[in-house]
Amino acid sequence: MPQVFKDFAILFKYRNFLELCFAVLVSMLGFGLIIPLLPIYAREMGASGVYLGLLTSLFGMTRSITSIPGGVLADKIGRKKMMVGGLAVYTVVMFLFGVSTHLYHLLILRACQGAASGVVWPVAATAVADIVDPKDRGKAMGFFSMMWDAGIAVGPVLGGLAAAAFSMAAPFFVCSALSLASALLILKRVKETHKKSEEKPTVSLEGLSFHKLSLIGICVTGFTVSFAMGVVHPILPLFGNEVIGLNEASIGIIFGAMGVTRFLVKPISGALADNIGKKRVIVTGLAFNGVFTTLISFSESFTTIMLPSVARAVGLGMTMPSINALVTSMTTKEKRGRVMGIFSTSRNTGLVMGPLLGGFAFDALSVRAPFFICGFVVFMGALVLIATVTEVENENAEIALS
Template sequence: MKTGPLVILMINMFIAMLGIGLIIPVLPKFMLEFGASGQALGYLVAAFGLTQFIFSPIAGELSDKYGRKNMIVSGLAAFTLSQFIFAVADQMWLLYLSRLIGGMGAAFMIPSMMAYVADITTDEARGKGMGLLGAAMSLGFVIGPGIGGFLAEYGLRVPFYVSAAVAFVSTVVSLIFLRETLSMEDQLAHRNSEKKRSNLFVQFGQSFKAAYLVPLILVFTLTFGLSNFEAIFGLFVDQKFGYTPKDIAILITVGALIGVIVQSFLIGRLLQRYGEKRLINISFFVSAVTMVLMLLSGNFWYVLAVTSIFFVFTSILRPSINTLLSKMAGKEQGFVAGMNNAYMSVGNIVGPSLAGILYDVHLNLPYLFGAFLLLFSLFLSVSWNRRTGGRAVTPAVQE
């Protein structure tokens, strides 16, 4: 595994996720300046996921045709522009434009980075590489809100100026120091391939027929369950247990940090010892159980333990599924990574939306439904494993 390029990728991923996290504590007050409604706020959050969903498969294919580096640098540049527009916006449509561009930037970055990791790692080291990249993603999410809240003390728009400046530096560093991993021969082969993926719907149709469909569905259900858990967590523990914002911050931060540690230092060993499929099954089961356990007690230490266990096993799930997918992708790393990100984007759109709807019906319903979906994922995974008979994974995309 080449550590130099991986470090650059981790920094890029961290910066991108940090910029996304910055918006969380600032956005409600920021929106007051525009007199926007809660519905407008919801649409603004969804705008990012929408363009990320639309462009992920396209960007994945482009990374196969024109190289990983070009897509990563383009994504960082788009993210820089997005944060700058948000910082200077004085009209609502500019905020929407910013979020749409940001989602597009994430679509170009994330699948290309995953494909890059697959290019520079062996099968044995790939789990560790994916785990480190996932850890950088998680760490950015974890500390982003805290940094955003701190910088907002100096001005409501300061977090976005700082994020834009750091993203710009990252763009320049990547442009200069990041080397392309896909040979020109492979790029030309993909450009000249007769297999055309003209639009998102065609690509989704192809994924439905491919051998890696079940892992992609698991990406969706994992993302749905995680975003479902996080979306209404603050409201849930506040209304049901009377927790303060400080309590909520401790619960999220501690749980997520433990997950980051697992992804950074343990995931490679776990994958080598137990294999992707077994880890996926165990993690789905434990994640589902912890969602139900969330409903049983309001004791702070109990909730901290349950939350931490949930984050640990969802942190194991992400690189496990990503590693399995990358092994099945063969030479189609960019396309499969793009579809991976597209399924993840759908989960990020649907999960929070449905969680909010169910929460209005009864505050326990989001967690009960989330547990049901994760158990269904376990059933789907076990059934798929039995059908494949434990055979070694092979490239799934047919030329």
């Protein structure tokens, strides 16, 4: 039997890991429904490129604000309450997206969505790190991220078809229902993974990590990756729609293909990271991302945008599971929520700044400029990672500091 299929046994090796992965799958299926459609939805209400950048930046801004407090609270009161509460907010916000009639409605709701995201996803990744052994952490993060991408792979295709068959609002209502289902699944099936801590909460880097310089370096790299993604992601649907002439269904298929690619790559890259090192896998993924994002700018048809988009997705699939595993290996279980909150804030800061620059570049420079900016920034992130980050052998370090 091929090793990749044997690796699926990890889903059943640790209690609640399968339930957490399935909850993420259900939630991200709903989220994937609206990813490629929100810029077009806003465009129909009269949004400019800069406004679209602001719409995406608000998500990152409020996510940054809630990530660190969310991590501190997760260490203090537990992971489960934070995840269920955040998904309940998601449920309401997605429904209200579907009934919105003005651009300022979208801005308010996007801010609320980002706040909920800052609580839910870093805490969910922390819960996964809580329940798996350090030697399996890269593989586990790969499978956890794979469920994320399974939803994002199928969601855009279904969302594009639903929008074409019914209305642009329909996918938002479906997303609301799926977010509620995910919240109920965690509430009923997932056990708390962390005991309540009596330690006084802190967000200082002192004492949180085995290697402070490495933590700073991985945070800077996370910022550059999110910044680069933020530059391109709100623009890519518009580039396909307005420059190449693709309809909503075709754009949904492209995003779906990217999601399928990440889905297939992540478990393989996670297992590879456990064997050859997380840092090597991250650098390789960043190189793929930078090169093929730049090549997207030369696309002139469905085929020529699909191919580099899929290759870019390979890089994204290699990068994030290993980054998450590397971050969680830099601290102890008792401080993991706070460290993930700090890392998430660095990533979210990139999501604030990137879309603003991408929207401005799309309007003021050229429709292809955001792709060149993305490629350059990703390569800078790779250089920072190489220069500053030392991989941690966490199995022994956790024992020493616990």
